[in-house]
Amino acid sequence: MTTIKDVAERAGVSIKTVSRVLNEEPHVRAQVKERVLEAARELDYKPNRAASRLAGGRSFLIAHLYDNPNPSYISALHIGAARRCRELGYHLVVEPVNSQDKDLLGLVRRLFATIAPDGILLSPPLSENTEFVESVRQLGGRIALISATHGDEWTHISTDERGASKAIMAHLLGLGHRRIGFVRGHPQHFGATLRYDGYCQSLVEAGLELEPALVAQGYFDLQSGLEATRSLLALPERPTAIFASNDEMAVGVLMAAREFGLNVPEDLSIIGFDDTPMSRLISPALTTVRQPLEAMGAAGVETIVSPDKAPRDYLDFEIILRDSCAPPRG
Amino acid sequence: MTTIKDVAERAGVSIKTVSRVLNEEPHVRAQVKERVLEAARELDYKPNRAASRLAGGRSFLIAHLYDNPNPSYISALHIGAARRCRELGYHLVVEPVNSQDKDLLGLVRRLFATIAPDGILLSPPLSENTEFVESVRQLGGRIALISATHGDEWTHISTDERGASKAIMAHLLGLGHRRIGFVRGHPQHFGATLRYDGYCQSLVEAGLELEPALVAQGYFDLQSGLEATRSLLALPERPTAIFASNDEMAVGVLMAAREFGLNVPEDLSIIGFDDTPMSRLISPALTTVRQPLEAMGAAGVETIVSPDKAPRDYLDFEIILRDSCAPPRG
């Protein structure tokens, strides 16, 4: 096993100098630096991170604490985060938890005591629990939040969900829809609020009335989307399009449409949000919004590793046009 | 920060004794052991794993190397594995990779050199690449394989996929189906072969002919399921039921049925495999097989942490009866 000593010997310098070079600290002549780097390369030297950590340095571990019922969301985040970790010499530790757990903070404390991650990545709903986030922050260590909420410091990684909502509303309005129903998302989810905001603003800007009857509450699950839509379609003058705050509810919308004998998209256009794998599989395939989840996971890692280089702006969303929308009848 | 020294002092013993107790080594009197445990509890002592590792002990890290296009599969594995890790004081490091990557072994080598996981968890397709598995094994460290293939040592965690296939075939035969089509899975996937085996055995045991024309090749993706089914349904005497080797292809089967103007399940019964979230969402909901993925993830961790206590048998599958099957017409 090759250690820092071997590299130092080969480069003809002290181990401290090697350490300086490898950690990109200043005060090393370019020439010496080059020599060290070459020696390390030749010996295929990989620092022992347990030793780094023990000596008071970094652990090169980042922990992702999450509680999310949506596997594809988490998976994409992990892929992006883990890839960036690898590029930076870090590793991603996953900690699935129950957000209702009373001792979440104890878990974080134990995490710091045992493996001492250099930072903690939080995604919704954990990242939107300000009290919890504040407590974690006080435990020390860096933090990165994947969340539509915005704090002062830009540790929040997100897309412009309000803007995405407006963009997709523009599509619907462009097709000629004037009566557009909306199924709201989970009340605790900040992004859901922004999506609703976008819906409202779009209507107003288009000079349309915001009809409360066209808005139904949902909770991000299929069943609530189904039930919300039943009430919407039972309206005397029913909507020609329904915008669901996520894909799973959009499937519920589709099912409700079938119950009412409506063809999609001819009789009813449907919009989702998230571009889950399912949205491609159902028929008709769902027009929806894609967030760059892998990039968001990567940005989270970046925020922890080098806060200055982290993105200080929204990451771009994408509107995915598929087969669930058409101009209204007549 | 409380260290092993603090515990030793409080318990009135040497740090070595504390170490012994905490690592469950023998040669400690029950009384002393109790005293140490109590001191540790009182001080809320958590061992620093960087130090454990550096001193030649365990890292308490387990790495999951995976490449899988199915987020819900991986997610479930992670939840089960991470939970068991937590119970055992371990942590799960995730390493998503591209199984085509030429330097996979280099990645594993780097993993050992930097964070030195106590074991590596492999899932398909990586776990079914015997050459790769052998190379990893030679790098040292323990290994756990989630895979339908069987080696001599029982490091392979799996359900009885052949048995599951036979169980679901029994359901179909019980409903009265005699012409049952089969869409095979990816040729490289060992589980897919077992599922096919089960199909064949079931037919033979029921005294039915194995008709090659009723078997079509698929590759686990929706499109291949769709195309395979087109050929099956174009047969002069078409099947009354189709068993797809996974859920995604089963969705393809459903789409093909619609193309042919067939009602499911009245005109065609459909069976899937995996119980992905989607199987509940499509209409009709899919009858399928569920593997205990969380338990399999947990078993993988167990295999690494205490090989003797690891399960040496199949984990139980479950047949999920939903709405995609009915007796054949006439």
Added chain:
DNA sequence: GTGAAAGCGCTAACAC
């Protein structure tokens, strides 16, 4: 700009 020495918190080897 570079190096020598100390020590992080634990486990292993070996004494008692």
Added chain:
DNA sequence: GTGTTAGCGCTTTCAC
């Protein structure tokens, strides 16, 4: 059974 001592491979002082 239990304790003593010597590191593990780094980073951090603090000299020079």
